[in-house]
Amino acid sequence: MSKLVIKAIILSVIGLCIVIPSLYAAKSSVIYKDQVAVIMYHHVDDEAKSSGTVTTKLFQDQLALLKNKGYQFITLKQFKEFMTGASVPNNAVLVTFDDGYESFYTNAYPILKSMRIPAVNFVITGDLEDPLASYIPSMSRDEIIEMTNDTNFIDLQCHTNGMHQKLPDDKAMLVGRIVTNGIKETEEQYKQRIVNDTAQCVSKLSELYPEPIDTYAYPFGIYDKLSVQYIGQGGMKFAFTIVPEMATRDLDPFQIPRINAGNPAITPEGLENSIKRRVVATNHPFNEVDLTDTMSQLGGKAALSGNQVQIQYQNVHWTGTINSQNLTALPGGKAIHLQKPLILKNKKVYIGLNDLETVLGVQLVYNPNSQSFSVRQTPVVKK
Known part of the structure; x- marks a missing residue:
């Protein structure tokens, strides 16, 4: 040689x-750990055009990019176990679909099956009676049975039985009150409508599928305290919103956020960036933060004039002084006592992170990828 x-x-x-x-x-x-990016789709179709429809190619390309970048897809069962204390793989992703369209069976399912990617579809079970009657055809009972018998990673859960619509006053049926012949339903009638509709959804899916039916997606992402309470009485233990945040274990299990992936303008790279922008640092190292920079990240303002500190957020103003543990809200003059004094370091004003959350009345989360803070919209359950 x-x-x-x-x-x-x-x-x-x-x-x-x-x-x-x-x-x-x-x-x-490791892009993130101990949290899940729940991504949301509706319709996968190569002919239809809408803001909630993606082509089969885009759908496959999005999943392929995430898989190649080291994201790990989990089942709904794994996700529910995570919410109750179990661990999940690093870079965990849960794929969800709303509405139970037949395109899930014909177009999305073959891709999911070939790539061995789990998914859950939230079904409007009233459409099972006549799947082809709706504007967009829905999955049939036979198609659901085929998918769940053929794999162990496709889930079907509730998107109401017959309440995925708006009332004449434009309120979602889940939260509005029905008026019949000029008479508005009573609060007890409203309660029974929600509880019964949820129980019907559970019953119909349970006939097709042996796994627990205990998870819900709110129609239009609209819900309130009473509807949450009543779907719980109907058998739900978890529910998904359309708030675009990461899911962490400390969140309210009836307000689990999801990141939209099902818009035709969302490229594979755009989807990954959307996930990265929302990563939460579960143990960030900050006890105090630069007030001016942090308020700018939150869409507010902070300024130092002499010894006076001025803070503005959503049309509310606060004023205080360096080395003081008090802020005064304007208008009204309400005094807020801080755990730590406002301090000046290297010509920058610093405030305790917990104090800033108290002042603004929000929970702040830190994203290590962008090295910035944001306001968390999904409420945390106090342990």
Whole structure:
């Protein structure tokens, strides 16, 4: 064997030794842990055009990119176990669909099956009676039975039995009160309507599918305290919203956020960036923060004039002084006592993170990817 050939082989081996570890590192890198990106779709179709429809190619490309980047897809069962204390893989993703369209069976399911990616579809069970009657055809009972018998990673859950619509006053049926012949339903009638509708959804899916039916997606993402209470009485233990945040274990299980992936303008790279922008640092190191920078990130303002500190957020103003543990809200003059004094370091004003949350009346989360704070919309359950 010539020296040139031997040299070429050696260089090739060295090259592989360099490339393979780097590829493995890219695939196994930890983007986030102990949280889940729940992504949301509705309709996968190559002919229909709408803001809630993606093509089969875009759907497959989105999932392929996430998979190649090291995201790990989990089942609904794993997600529910996570919410009650279990661990999940790093970079966990749960795929969800709303509405129970037949396109899930014909277009999305073959892709999910070939890629071994779990998913859950929230079904309007009233449509099971005549699946082809709706504007967009729905899945049939036979199609649901086929998918769930053929795999162990496709879930079907509740999107109401017959309440995925708006009332004449434009309120969602889940939260509005029905008026019949000029008479508005009583609060007891409203309660029974929600409880019974939820129980019907559970009953119909339970006939097709052996797994627990205890998870809900709110129609139009609209809900309130009473509707949450009543779907719980109907058998629900978890419910999903359309608030675009990461799901962490400390959130209200009836207000689980989801990140939209089902818009035709969302590229595979755009979807990953959307997830990365919402990653939560579960143990960030900050006890105090730069007030001006943080308020700018939150859409507010903070300024220092002499010894006076001015804060503005959503049309409310506060004023205080350096080394003081008090802020005064304007208008009204209400005094807020801080746990730590406002301090000046390197010409920047610092405030305790817990104090800032108290002042603004919000919970703040830190994103390590963007190194910035944001206001969390989904409420945390106090332990």
